Amino acid sequence: MSKKSSEALGKVKYSTEQQGKIEIKNISRIFTIRRKNNEEKKDFIAIENVNLTVYKGEFLAIVGPSGCGKSTLLDIIAGLSKPDSGEIHIDNKLITKPDLDRGIVMQGYALFPWRTVRKNVEFGLEIKKVPKNQRKDIIDKYINLVGLNEFKDRYPYELSGGMKQRVAIARALAYDPEVLLMDEPFAAVDAQTRETLQDELLRIWDETSKTIIFVTHSIDEAVALADRVAVMSTNPGTIKEIIEVKLPRPRRVSDVISSADFSWIRHKIWELLQNEEKESRKIVKPEKDLAEEISTYAQL
Ligand code: ADP
Numbered sequence: 001m002s003k004k005s006s007e008a009l010g011k012v013k014y015s016t017e018q019q020g021k022i023e024i025k026n027i028s029r030i031f032t033i034r035r036k037n038n039e040e041k042k043d044f045i046a047i048e049n050v051n052l053t054v055y056k057g058e059f060l061a062i063v064g065p066s067g068c069g070k071s072t073l074l075d076i077i078a079g080l081s082k083p084d085s086g087e088i089h090i091d092n093k094l095i096t097k098p099d100l101d102r103g104i105v106m107q108g109y110a111l112f113p114w115r116t117v118r119k120n121v122e123f124g125l126e127i128k129k130v131p132k133n134q135r136k137d138i139i140d141k142y143i144n145l146v147g148l149n150e151f152k153d154r155y156p157y158e159l160s161g162g163m164k165q166r167v168a169i170a171r172a173l174a175y176d177p178e179v180l181l182m183d184e185p186f187a188a189v190d191a192q193t194r195e196t197l198q199d200e201l202l203r204i205w206d207e208t209s210k211t212i213i214f215v216t217h218s219i220d221e222a223v224a225l226a227d228r229v230a231v232m233s234t235n236p237g238t239i240k241e242i243i244e245v246k247l248p249r250p251r252r253v254s255d256v257i258s259s260a261d262f263s264w265i266r267h268k269i270w271e272l273l274q275n276e277e278k279e280s281r282k283i284v285k286p287e288k289d290l291a292e293e294i295s296t297y298a299q300l
């Protein structure tokens, strides 16, 4: 990268000099897996010693190969599962369970099929005990923000994948959490819709100043959206390196992905992940040789 391009090109909203909004310290998660007719149990370290500081107002992406523990980590931050060791604090408060300070948007849409768009978005407001007469304005605001004004009274089965994901985002935003946790939220939508949703998310983030942790397996998506990209290694999953993305803001995905700086950062992360794949191939030895396996079936 040239000197010029390695300098900050855009204004970032967060400062690494302040204390972290989210402090992830020494997080490990072990799953007990059963093999061979449930007789043999084995501990499997899904993530080990994950340390990460996420700053207030930051857009942080986490990338890594499939199975490296991205969802496991996000579930722990969400409070949906407990770590075997380590602690996570948000604003100095220990995370022990899900709470309204965190909005969650999962890989699937996870909408309530029996509720209309309006009622899905209302969900968090009910839990937060927002008085009924104040809910309508909030619901309208967030449905408008994700561009679904015409679809307020539709049920999820009447919506496309992209629209469902918009509802999930509106639902997560409506109760105004300071932190948004997103696990491959756009993985299931077509490429064109994905880019629209990415741009919408950037706009919403700009307007609302949330702190976002965004899990993806797409390097392009991570670089296009984030201020920093945490690259995970596998076996066991841990944070391998954090790459800063000093691309100008506000961004539009189609504009940033054509820039030379984007390609450079993208390539750097790609190389890290390539090495990772090589490493994981070294560690995970197949129990049987492939030819041996095939010959068993072929009875050669
Ligand atoms: P990623 O989201 O990066 O694809 P996950 O966090 O879903 O990865 O999974 C990390 C590893 O932990 C994988 O090898 C997965 O099979 C394993 N794993 C996840 N959840 C469980 C579970 N409930 N029981 C056993 N193993 C699990």
Ligand code: MG
Residues within 6 Å of the ligand: 070, 071, 072
């Ligand atoms: Mg996952």
